[in-house]
Amino acid sequence: MGGSDFYFYSLFVDIKFTFIKYETISITVHISKEMMKKTISNLPLQVKGVNFSYGKKNVLRNITFSVPHASICGLLGPNGSGKTTLLGCISGIKKLESGSIFLHGKAVQMMTRKEIAREVSVVPQQTGFIFPFKVLDMVLMGKAPVKEIWETPSLADREEALGVLERLGIRELSGRTFQQISGGEKQMVLIARSLLQNTDIMLLDEPTSHLDMKNQILILDLIKKVSYENRITVLMTLHDPNLALHYCDQIILLKNGQIMSQGNTSEVMQSQKLSNVYGIEVELGITSKGTRVVVPSCWR
Amino acid sequence: MSIGVGLYSLPMEVIFELVSCKLTNRAVPSELFSPSVVFWSVRLPRAIMALLVGAVLALAGTVFQGVFRNPLVSPDILGVSAGAGFGAGLAIILVGRSALAVQSMAFIFGLAAVVAAYQIGRRSRSDSVTVLVLAGVIVTAIFTAGLSFLKYVADPYEQLPAIVFWTMGGFSDIVWKDVYWTLPVFIAGTAVLFFLRWRLDLLSLGDEEALTLGVDVKKMRVLYISASTLIVASSISTCGTIGWVGLVMPHMARLIVGPNHQFLISFASVLGAIFMLIIDTLARTISSGEIPISIMTSVIGAPFLAYLLLRQEESNF
Numbered sequence: 001m002g003g004s005d006f007y008f009y010s011l012f013v014d015i016k017f018t019f020i021k022y023e024t025i026s027i028t029v030h031i032s033k034e035m036m037k038k039t040i041s042n043l044p045l046q047v048k049g050v051n052f053s054y055g056k057k058n059v060l061r062n063i064t065f066s067v068p069h070a071s072i073c074g075l076l077g078p079n080g081s082g083k084t085t086l087l088g089c090i091s092g093i094k095k096l097e098s099g100s101i102f103l104h105g106k107a108v109q110m111m112t113r114k115e116i117a118r119e120v121s122v123v124p125q126q127t128g129f130i131f132p133f134k135v136l137d138m139v140l141m142g143k144a145p146v147k148e149i150w151e152t153p154s155l156a157d158r159e160e161a162l163g164v165l166e167r168l169g170i171r172e173l174s175g176r177t178f179q180q181i182s183g184g185e186k187q188m189v190l191i192a193r194s195l196l197q198n199t200d201i202m203l204l205d206e207p208t209s210h211l212d213m214k215n216q217i218l219i220l221d222l223i224k225k226v227s228y229e230n231r232i233t234v235l236m237t238l239h240d241p242n243l244a245l246h247y248c249d250q251i252i253l254l255k256n257g258q259i260m261s262q263g264n265t266s267e268v269m270q271s272q273k274l275s276n277v278y279g280i281e282v283e284l285g286i287t288s289k290g291t292r293v294v295v296p297s298c299w300r
Numbered sequence: 301m302s303i304g305v306g307l308y309s310l311p312m313e314v315i316f317e318l319v320s321c322k323l324t325n326r327a328v329p330s331e332l333f334s335p336s337v338v339f340w341s342v343r344l345p346r347a348i349m350a351l352l353v354g355a356v357l358a359l360a361g362t363v364f365q366g367v368f369r370n371p372l373v374s375p376d377i378l379g380v381s382a383g384a385g386f387g388a389g390l391a392i393i394l395v396g397r398s399a400l401a402v403q404s405m406a407f408i409f410g411l412a413a414v415v416a417a418y419q420i421g422r423r424s425r426s427d428s429v430t431v432l433v434l435a436g437v438i439v440t441a442i443f444t445a446g447l448s449f450l451k452y453v454a455d456p457y458e459q460l461p462a463i464v465f466w467t468m469g470g471f472s473d474i475v476w477k478d479v480y481w482t483l484p485v486f487i488a489g490t491a492v493l494f495f496l497r498w499r500l501d502l503l504s505l506g507d508e509e510a511l512t513l514g515v516d517v518k519k520m521r522v523l524y525i526s527a528s529t530l531i532v533a534s535s536i537s538t539c540g541t542i543g544w545v546g547l548v549m550p551h552m553a554r555l556i557v558g559p560n561h562q563f564l565i566s567f568a569s570v571l572g573a574i575f576m577l578i579i580d581t582l583a584r585t586i587s588s589g590e591i592p593i594s595i596m597t598s599v600i601g602a603p604f605l606a607y608l609l610l611r612q613e614e615s616n617f
Contacts, residue, residue, distance in 0.1 A: 091512050117514030128506030130369045131559030141502055145514030150495035152562050197513070 043102075044069055044119075044200050044233045045090065050099035052082075052089055052257075059085045060257045063099070067250060069200075070231040072224065074244040074265075077254035078278055083237040084125075086254070087203045090235070092116040103201065117145035121194035123187070123204040129178055135189050136161055136174040142196030164192045168222065184215030188222065195226060202227070204236035208243060216240075220247045241282070241294040245269050253277045269294065305585055310335055310343065341475065349474045349482075350580040351573040353535045354545060356486050358572020359565060360528035361546025362553070363493055366500035366561055367524045368418070372433050372608060374546030375414070375532040379439030381541045383413025384533040386443040389450040389463045397462060399481045399537070406533035413439050414525055430609075468592040469540030471580050478538045489531035493565065496523060500561040543594055544601020545572055551608065 045067040052060040059082045067073045075083045088094040090101055092108045101108040103119040111119075121142070129138070139161045140153045147153070153161075165171045170188050173181055178189065187207055194202050207223065208216040224247055227234045238244045244251055244265070251268040253261040255277045261268045274282045274294060281297035314335050321328050321336075328336045361374040368378075375381055387409030391401045417439040421432035447463070454460040465473075499520055502510045507517050535542070553568035579600075583591045 088508075093508050093511050113511060113516050114514040117512060120512075122509075122512035124509055124512075128369070128509055130371065130504055131366075131554070133501065133559055137501065137560050141505070141513055144499070144502055147498075149499060149520070152498040 043067070044104055045235065046102040046105075047086075047090070048100045048102070050086075050089060050101060051097040052085060052094060053097055058257055060089065063257075063259055065252055065259065065262050067233050067235055069233055070227060071249040072227050072234040072236070072247060073250040073252065074248035075235065075237045075252050075254060076239075076241060076244055076277070077260075081254040081277075082257040083254055084205055085257075087122070087205055087235070087237065090201075091120050091122050091203055114145050117197065117199075119199055120201045120203060121197040121199040123190045123194050123202065123207060125205045125207075125209060127178075127186070127190060132177045132179055134174070135165070135170075135176050135178055135181065138178050138189055139165060139174075139193045139196055142193040142198075145197060161192070161196055164195050165189075168192055168195075182215075183210050184212075184218060187211065187215075187219050191219075191222060191226070195230070199232070201233045201235070204234065206237050206239065209239065216243065223247070241269065241274060245292055245294060305581060310339055315339060345476045345479050346471045346474045346580070347577060348479055349539065350471050350576045352479075352482065352486055353471075353539050353542065354549075354576025354579075355569040355573040356490065356531040356535050357542060357545040357576070358549035358553070358568045359490060359493060360532045361548075361572075362550040362561070362565055362568045363500065363524050363528045364546065365550050366504045367521055367528075368432060369504050369506060370432050371551070372430065372547075372605070373436065374544075374550075375410075375528065376541070376543040376546060377433055377440075378417045378436040379413035379443060380410040380529055380532050381536055381543065382440040382443035382447070384410035384529075384536040385541050386446045386450070387533070388537045389447050389454075392459050392462050393450055393454055399477075402537040403481070403485065403534050406537040407530055409443070410529045410533040410536070411526065413443055414529055465540055469542040469594040470583070470590070470592055471539055472584070472590055474539070482534050482538050485534040486531055489527040489534075490569070492523060492527040496520065497561045497565040500524070500565075501559075504559075504561075539593075541594060542576075542597055544597040544604070545576060548601050548604045549575060551604070 043066045047063055047065050050060055050063040051058070063086060075086065077083055085094060089096055090108070092111065092113070096109065103111070103116070106115075106119075108116060127138070136158065140157060142161075143153050143157050162171060162174060165174055168188055168191065170185060170192070173185060173189065178186065181189070191204075191207075202223075204223065207219050211219060220243060223234060223236070226232060238248075248265050250263065251261075251265050252259055253268060253273060260277050261273045269284065269292075271282055271284050271294075274284075282294055283297050285293055285295060287293055314332060317332060318328065318336055318339050320326070321332075322340075357375070360380075364373050364375055364378065365371050384406035387405035387407070388402045390409070391398070391405035395401045417432065417435040420435035420438060424431045424435070451460060451463055454463055499515060502513050502515045503517065503520060503524070505513075510517050510520075532546070549572040550564070550568050553564055553571050556571075557563045557567045579596050580593060583593050583596050
């Protein structure tokens with residue numbers, strides 16, 4: 001079902017429903033259209049009944065969720081639960097077996113690579129660079145989706161890229177070689193590239209893996225800040241439930257390719273639900289300073 | 301200077317005189333008649349061809365290293381040269397030395413070779429950069445065997461000498477006709493690669509990352525490989541197999557201007573052109589006979605590959 005099909009289908013249901021209620025079709029059509037427009041613009045990312053397999057192995061099964069505008073949604077689950085695959089499906093890298101993914105109401109399957117890259121930027125766990133690119137060159141690559149294939153970055157693009165680095169407080173890295181900078185700095189540079197891509201949706205795959213505690217906090221604070229300031233919808237996979245508890249507005253719990261629970265962080269982050277997903281007893285507690293924490297029960 | 305030196309020496313003032321005669325449409329003085337023939341018909345087309353071939357081989361090498369994300373590859377290492385050599389040989393046996401047939405067959409088999417090497421490398425379970433090099437060795441072996449078979453069945457008086465010419469590589473027989481035949485192909489291929497140069501940076505990050513940055517990876521890869529193979533095949537069908545330039549020059553250029561393909565593409569081409577002109581000048585001047593050019597490039601290139609392999613252990617290039 002394409003984006004427009006979905007729109008008209010929903011419209012039809014709405015018309016029927018409101019027809020019975022108000023008995024005047026002309027007014028109800030008007031209301032339904034407005035409502036639909038609002039619904040679509042409020043939901044930058046909708047995933048409906050997505051299935052995906054690697055050969056015979058079902059990696060994702062009937063995944064359905066949506067993420068509200070400018071919120072941070074955490075994808076949690078044990079290793080192999082399908083988190084990274086789901087991000088791949090949303091960014092259009094992996095072809096869906098069935099189901100649909102809508103970016104601002106447009107179906108990913110119907111969009112070109114460029115169109116997807118104008119809606120969704122991806123911050124990978126680690127970049128696959130082979131050649132020692134300069135940090136500024138790495139960031140400038142974020143301009144590719146808005147350039148024709150024969151175009152190269154302009155001076156204005158360079159200024160814009162330097163501006164983004166400045167905002168993130170890492171302008172002095174611009175001339176350094178990407179492989180020479182630290183893990184935390186690399187992650188910040190990739191976030192800078194994603195910001196230059198100027199998309200409404202940002203996907204991050206384990207943004208804090210391989211980072212020490214200080215850098216984990218630094219990166220997640222930064223993600224929270226850019227999400228708030230730029231009104232970016234963030235979907236990120238995380239391993240640490242404590243980070244998710246603190247930084248995410250929404251949580252999706254995945255296990256064996258299925259959603260076990262989803263909703264607001266406080267609703268989802270409950271000991272029973274987490275214990276089910278991770279297969280280990282966990283407890284939620286509150287520190288003396290009032291911070292909520294998740295700890296395994298076996299630590300008692 | 302390259303044009304001046306050689307068995308028949310042409311002093312600079314003679315060259316200037318010959319050029320000014322041409323420009324002002326004056327008749328060449330009788331004492332300059334022989335130098336005129338040497339200059340216009342032998343040295344100049346040869347020097348131009350050396351510059352062009354050096355530039356396109358270095359360019360194709362740079363593009364291959366970016367597309368395959370592998371600093372150890374070049375058109376000759378991935379079997380393009382062997383494939384194109386075989387194609388050229390096959391064309392000579394089937395239709396004779398028609399420039400169009402030789403170039404087309406060289407292109408088709410060059411392309412087949414690189415696709416085969418890439419597929420073997422991709423299907424291998426190991427993801428190491430050296431696997432692709434080994435795949436190139438396999439493809440090269442197959443096409444070299446094919447070329448040997450062609451030599452075996454070739455007419456020893458007409459076809460065989462023409463085929464042997466390719467395996468050596470060189471600019472000794474270059475005339476203006478060769479330049480005219482290859483120049484449009486070189487310009488077309490180079491223009492495509494030049495205009496698409498920035499996307500090579502993105503492609504070199506890997507397929508998934510390039511896709512998320514909006515690059516149509518499959519389409520771009522086909523464009524890069526086809527354009528590079530076209531210019532290499534055209535070069536091979538005219539000047540034979542000249543190895544190693546495509547591997548060494550991109551590295552030299554990267555050391556000087558860095559890995560950003562926006563600048564690397566042009567710089568590597570200029571470097572390749574200068575290098576080839578120097579090598580060709582040396583090949584025809586350091587001994588009384590002419591040394592085949594691939595011998596010269598191999599002497600420099602092979603140790604360089606050894607150096608790269610050893611350095612690979614330490615860094616990511």
